[in-house]
Amino acid sequence: MKYIDEFRDGEVARGLAAAIAREADPARTYNLMEFCGGHTHAISRYGVADLLPANVRMIHGPGCPVCVLPIGRIDLGIRLALERRVILCTYGDCLRVPASDGLSMLKAKARGADIRIVYSAADAVKLAREHPDREVVFFAIGFETTTPPTAVAIRTAQREGLANFSVLVNHVLTPSAITNILESPEVRHLGTVPLDGFIGPAHVSTVIGSRPYEFFAEEYRKPVVIAGFEPLDVMQAILMLVRQLNDGRAEVENEFTRAVTRDGNAKAQQLVADTFELRRSFEWRGLGEVPYSALRLRDAFRAWDAEAKFDLHYTSVPDNKACECGAILRGVKHPRDCKIFGTVCTPENPVGSCMVSSEGACAAHYTYGRFREIPVRSAA
Amino acid sequence: MCLALPVRVVAKPDAENAIVDLGGVQKSISLALVDGVEIGDYVILHVGYALARLDPEEAERTLALFAEAGVAP
Amino acid sequence: MSTVKPGYVRPLDLRHGRVDLSHGSGGRAMAQLVTDLFAAAFDNEWLAQRNDQALFAPPPGRMVIATDSHVVSPLFFPGGDIGCLSVHGTINDVAMAGARPLHLAAGFILEEGFPLADLKRVVDSMARASREAGVPVVTGDTKVVEQGKGDGVFITTTGIGVVPDGIHISGDRARPGDRILLSGTIGDHGMAVMSKRESLEFTSDLVSDTAALHGLVADMVAAAPGIRCLRDPTRGGLATTLNELAAQSGVGMAIDEAAIPVLPQVEAACEFLGLDPLYVANEGKLVCICAPEDQAALLAAMRAHPLGARAAAIGTVEADEHRFVQMRTRFGGRRVVDWLSGDQLPRIC
Numbered sequence: 131m132k133y134i135d136e137f138r139d140g141e142v143a144r145g146l147a148a149a150i151a152r153e154a155d156p157a158r159t160y161n162l163m164e165f166c167g168g169h170t171h172a173i174s175r176y177g178v179a180d181l182l183p184a185n186v187r188m189i190h191g192p193g194c195p196v197c198v199l200p201i202g203r204i205d206l207g208i209r210l211a212l213e214r215r216v217i218l219c220t221y222g223d224c225l226r227v228p229a230s231d232g233l234s235m236l237k238a239k240a241r242g243a244d245i246r247i248v249y250s251a252a253d254a255v256k257l258a259r260e261h262p263d264r265e266v267v268f269f270a271i272g273f274e275t276t277t278p279p280t281a282v283a284i285r286t287a288q289r290e291g292l293a294n295f296s297v298l299v300n301h302v303l304t305p306s307a308i309t310n311i312l313e314s315p316e317v318r319h320l321g322t323v324p325l326d327g328f329i330g331p332a333h334v335s336t337v338i339g340s341r342p343y344e345f346f347a348e349e350y351r352k353p354v355v356i357a358g359f360e361p362l363d364v365m366q367a368i369l370m371l372v373r374q375l376n377d378g379r380a381e382v383e384n385e386f387t388r389a390v391t392r393d394g395n396a397k398a399q400q401l402v403a404d405t406f407e408l409r410r411s412f413e414w415r416g417l418g419e420v421p422y423s424a425l426r427l428r429d430a431f432r433a434w435d436a437e438a439k440f441d442l443h444y445t446s447v448p449d450n451k452a453c454e455c456g457a458i459l460r461g462v463k464h465p466r467d468c469k470i471f472g473t474v475c476t477p478e479n480p481v482g483s484c485m486v487s488s489e490g491a492c493a494a495h496y497t498y499g500r501f502r503e504i505p506v507r508s509a510a
Numbered sequence: 511m512c513l514a515l516p517v518r519v520v521a522k523p524d525a526e527n528a529i530v531d532l533g534g535v536q537k538s539i540s541l542a543l544v545d546g547v548e549i550g551d552y553v554i555l556h557v558g559y560a561l562a563r564l565d566p567e568e569a570e571r572t573l574a575l576f577a578e579a580g581v582a583p
Numbered sequence: 584m585s586t587v588k589p590g591y592v593r594p595l596d597l598r599h600g601r602v603d604l605s606h607g608s609g610g611r612a613m614a615q616l617v618t619d620l621f622a623a624a625f626d627n628e629w630l631a632q633r634n635d636q637a638l639f640a641p642p643p644g645r646m647v648i649a650t651d652s653h654v655v656s657p658l659f660f661p662g663g664d665i666g667c668l669s670v671h672g673t674i675n676d677v678a679m680a681g682a683r684p685l686h687l688a689a690g691f692i693l694e695e696g697f698p699l700a701d702l703k704r705v706v707d708s709m710a711r712a713s714r715e716a717g718v719p720v721v722t723g724d725t726k727v728v729e730q731g732k733g734d735g736v737f738i739t740t741t742g743i744g745v746v747p748d749g750i751h752i753s754g755d756r757a758r759p760g761d762r763i764l765l766s767g768t769i770g771d772h773g774m775a776v777m778s779k780r781e782s783l784e785f786t787s788d789l790v791s792d793t794a795a796l797h798g799l800v801a802d803m804v805a806a807a808p809g810i811r812c813l814r815d816p817t818r819g820g821l822a823t824t825l826n827e828l829a830a831q832s833g834v835g836m837a838i839d840e841a842a843i844p845v846l847p848q849v850e851a852a853c854e855f856l857g858l859d860p861l862y863v864a865n866e867g868k869l870v871c872i873c874a875p876e877d878q879a880a881l882l883a884a885m886r887a888h889p890l891g892a893r894a895a896a897i898g899t900v901e902a903d904e905h906r907f908v909q910m911r912t913r914f915g916g917r918r919v920v921d922w923l924s925g926d927q928l929p930r931i932c
Contacts, residue, residue, distance in 0.1 A: 133516035140915040145580015177916020222928030250558025275512045279559040282542045333514040336562040388569040398543045477924030533851025536786040
């Protein structure tokens with residue numbers, strides 16, 4: 131697979147690993163947050179951590195739109211499916227997220243809710259076309275990568291006059307999440323979470339460009355390197371961060387130049403701006419209410435806004451008291467610090483969303499990471 | 511955040527849609543978000559939509575950077 | 584004078600007819616379905632007797648029995664259908680004990696409204712698979728459920744077989760130092776089926792690898808009677824099978840990602856949907872664990888057989904109280920290949 135296989139080359143990886151080891155200053159640690167869940171997954175899946183020196187540490191960030199989705203939002207979707215008998219279309223990621231009353235979308239499906247996995251928002255529109263007698267609701271999640279596709283779907287529904295299609299919008303914004311972490315007491319004042327730099331999201335950046343991160347680099351004096359999705363991209367970005375930190379620089383650098391420019395995709399940005407507006411506030415799981423961090427549909431598209439159409443009212447539902455997803459999402463705690471990790475809360479029976487999404491910190495640690503802490507016989 | 515892949519455009523049934531190929535597997539996707547995509551171009555695909563065109567020169571440059579970094583001074 | 588021949592019985596409308604509740608009620612309609620569709624297709628001495636059971640003398644030696652239910656959707660997929668899948672699946676379960684499969688039994692649950700043309704297609708496919716494998720379907724049963732309570736057709740097959748003397752193949756026999764062999768490419772079946780699923784469709788040349796493996800197994804057992812374990816990695820994929828064997832035998836495993844054969848199109852299809860080929864179902868592959876000294880002979884026997892052309896040695900059994908299956912990634916790192924959690928779902932993140 132072109133542009134994929136070359137970026138997974140083991141030989142080149144060894145060279146980069148040696149470079150990182152060479153240039154990392156043994157007298158200090160480098161605490162790097164990979165913001166994007168996709169990077170968390172790549173690091174785990176390819177075993178990148180094995181190739182890093184001990185003083186270069188990766189911290190998982192909250193860039194997992196499933197992980198930050200509060201219980202109350204999933205409840206809205208489930209209720210629509212169970213009580214209003216809509217066809218609820220969702221990306222596969224949401225299916226097992228635990229919601230209220232011991233339900234998840236998967237469990238609601240078992241109770242008769244018509245919940246269907248779609249690959250694309252366009253598939254949800256197609257279902258609406260094919261079932262004019264049913265209401266079809268698309269449960270839209272995601273950061274800026276996934277928002278433009280939702281916008282296109284809504285415009286398509288508008289163009290075709292599909293009155294039975296609507297979207298339950300849960301789109302959130304990356305810069306808000308980064309600000310929230312950087313402003314958290316543990317990071318800004320107390321210094322209990324040492325955070326030296328960021329690996330910036332790959333595909334969010336194809337849409338928003340590298341420009342929005344310049345603010346963080348300047349204001350918070352932390353370097354940001356936007357990295358592509360493949361393990362070699364991640365390693366190169368780590369090397370670039372190490373170099374910036376060694377030089378005392380705090381700049382935005384772009385490793386993913388093959389897909390990211392400073393301005394990003396203007397057409398997609400414009401479409402999103404024309405279709406959505408900022409919510410004054412939105413609850414993020416684990417982070418609480420975050421101002422100007424999420425989107426809702428503009429009035430012109432009210433007819434396709436599920437919240438307006440079905441008169442939905444959001445009720446905040448607190449997380450299970452034992453669940454540490456909030457602290458974990460902020461990088462303040464590690465999965466192993468959670469009392470119920472691996473026992474009560476497992477991928478089969480997740481209590482919090484960090485355990486559900488394959489790139490949630492807890493799921494990643496459970497599936498790949500917890501073994502590192504048990505001395506295992508070396509696989510020759 | 512996100513699962514997105516570089517795929518090659520092999521056909522354009524109309525201005526808004528493309529057939530893309532990755533490793534011999536083909537899928538129909540939307541070009542609504544990117545202008546000026548031609549057959550033979552590579553695009554970044556996410557949930558059925560092209561988000562950006564991939565720049566082959568930059569890709570080569572990045573690979574060269576990897577190789578160069580790996581060479582001990 | 585009537586122009587209708589005496590003794591005329593209206594034949595089953597196999598072109599346009601549909602299953603209805605009378606086909607399951609035990610009356611004439613059901614008898615006609617069994618005779619004209621099932622027995623006609625399977626066509627053997629046992630079914631010709633028209634009993635509710637099949638009589639045979641037990642062969643000498645130890646016997647195995649295995650059963651499998653099949654609920655695959657869609658019913659017809661590239662390279663196969665629920666019919667041949669149900670024959671192959673149970674033959675394979677029997678064969679994984681090193682046994683020679685003898686007979687199959689087949690139970691059908693039909694949904695009211697299911698087109699008879701589709702049923703004929705499924706049954707003909709079963710009959711063909713059964714004939715090619717040399718394992719007859721000697722008895723069966725049919726029930727009909729109301730519309731909405733089934734997925735067209737569910738099939739349960741049960742198979743029996745005989746284990747040759749001196750053969751002891753079981754999941755708990757792997758020992759540290761043993762070699763792990765794989766008969767071919769992984770993920771073909773699961774991705775071929777996925778390519779036809781609503782809203783996930785993609786175009787490819789992928790076909791299911793569904794196949795009866797008893798011939799391959801017979802060759803392997805002849806080459807190395809001391810085989811420790813055999814298992815076919817169906818639902819849950821190779822990763823699940825390796826974890827099962829590790830748990831049963833109380834050992835760990837070390838496998839090499841680069842050694843595991845995967846078709847480029849399977850890799851690409853998995854990339855599209857965010858799936859891992861290690862967890863994708865196979866229906867015509869097997870995992871074999873053997874003593875190190877048997878590896879060469881087994882690989883040669885496998886590669887000489889059409890169903891084992893891409894056989895490979897993928898790893899080694901280790902002593903490990905945690906029973907981890909560890910993998911050296913192509914990238915050079917290390918990761919643990921854990922049990923599957925729930926269903927592998929396509930993802931956007």
